[in-house]
Amino acid sequence: MFTVLFLNQKGGVGKTTLADELSFALERRGFTVAFVSTDPQGGSVHEVCTDPDVAEGCDFQIVDTAGVLNDAVSDWCCAADVILIPMLPSTRDMEPTMRTYGIAKDSGTDAAIYLLVNNFYAFGKLDKQLVEFLEAERIPIIGKVPRAVAFAQAAAAGKSVAEYDPYSHAVPAIEKLADSIIEEKEKKHA
Ligand SMILES: Nc1ncnc2c1ncn2[C@@H]1O[C@H](COP(=O)(O)OP(=O)(O)OP(=O)(O)O)[C@@H](O)[C@H]1O
Numbered sequence: 744m745f746t747v748l749f750l751n752q753k754g755g756v757g758k759t760t761l762a763d764e765l766s767f768a769l770e771r772r773g774f775t776v777a778f779v780s781t782d783p784q785g786g787s788v789h790e791v792c793t794d795p796d797v798a799e800g801c802d803f804q805i806v807d808t809a810g811v812l813n814d815a816v817s818d819w820c821c822a823a824d825v826i827l828i829p830m831l832p833s834t835r836d837m838e839p840t841m842r843t844y845g846i847a848k849d850s851g852t853d854a855a856i857y858l859l860v861n862n863f864y865a866f867g868k869l870d871k872q873l874v875e876f877l878e879a880e881r882i883p884i885i886g887k888v889p890r891a892v893a894f895a896q897a898a899a900a901g902k903s904v905a906e907y908d909p910y911s912h913a914v915p916a917i918e919k920l921a922d923s924i925i926e927e928k929e930k931k932h933a
C-alpha cells in the first residue's frame with residue numbers, strides 16, 4: 744500500500760476534488776485504491792473506506808483531510824509516502840499553505856512533500872509569480888491543474904472529469920499527476 748495524503752489547512756483549495764480525481768485516474772490504470780477521509784463533512788465522489796485492513800490490501804491509499812489541522816495530522820504525515828498540498832494561486836492562500844508545508848516537514852515524515860497548484864492559469868500574473876516564488880524557495884511543485892467547470896459537473900454526476908468530459912483540458916493534468924504518483928511508488932520500491 745502506497746499512501747498519498749492531501750493536506751492544506753486552507754479550505755476550498757481542491758483537496759477532495761483532486762483526491763477523487765487521482766483515485767479515479769489510478770483506478771483507470773487497474774490499481775486498487777482505498778479512498779480514506781478524515782473530513783466528517785465528506786463530499787467525495789468515492790465511497791470512504793473505513794476498514795484499515797481493506798486499505799492495507801490496496802495498491803494505493805488516498806487520504807482526503809479536512810481544512811483544519813489537528814493532532815492526528817502529524818500521524819497521517821508520518822504514515823504517508825507522498826504528501827500533496829493543493830493550493831490556489833492567490834496571495835490569501837500563501838500563508839496557510841506555507842504553514843501546512845511547515846507542519847508536514849516538522850512531523851518528521853519520510854514522505855516526499857509537494858505543492859500542487861490548482862486553478863492554475865498559465866497566463867495569469869499571480870499564477871506566474873507564485874510559481875517563480877516557489878521555485879526560488881526550492882519548494883517542489885508536483886503539478887498544475889487548470890481551472891475547469893467540468894470538475895464540479897463531473898463530481899455532481901458522480902464521475903471523474905475524464906469520464907464526464909474526455910476532451911476537457913483538465914484531463915491531461917490529472918493523468919500527469921497520476922504518472923508522477925506512480926513514479927514515486929516505483930522509486931520507493933526500486
Ligand atoms: N481545478 C478546478 N477548477 C474548477 N473548480 C474547482 C477546481 N478544483 C476544485 N474546484 C471546485 O472548488 C470547490 C472546492 O473544492 P474542494 O471541495 O475539492 O476543496 P477542499 O480543499 O476539499 O475544501 P474543504 O477544505 O472544504 O474540504 C468545489 O466546488 C470544486 O468543484
Ligand SMILES: [Mg+2]
Binds near residue numbers: 758759808809
Ligand atoms: Mg474537502
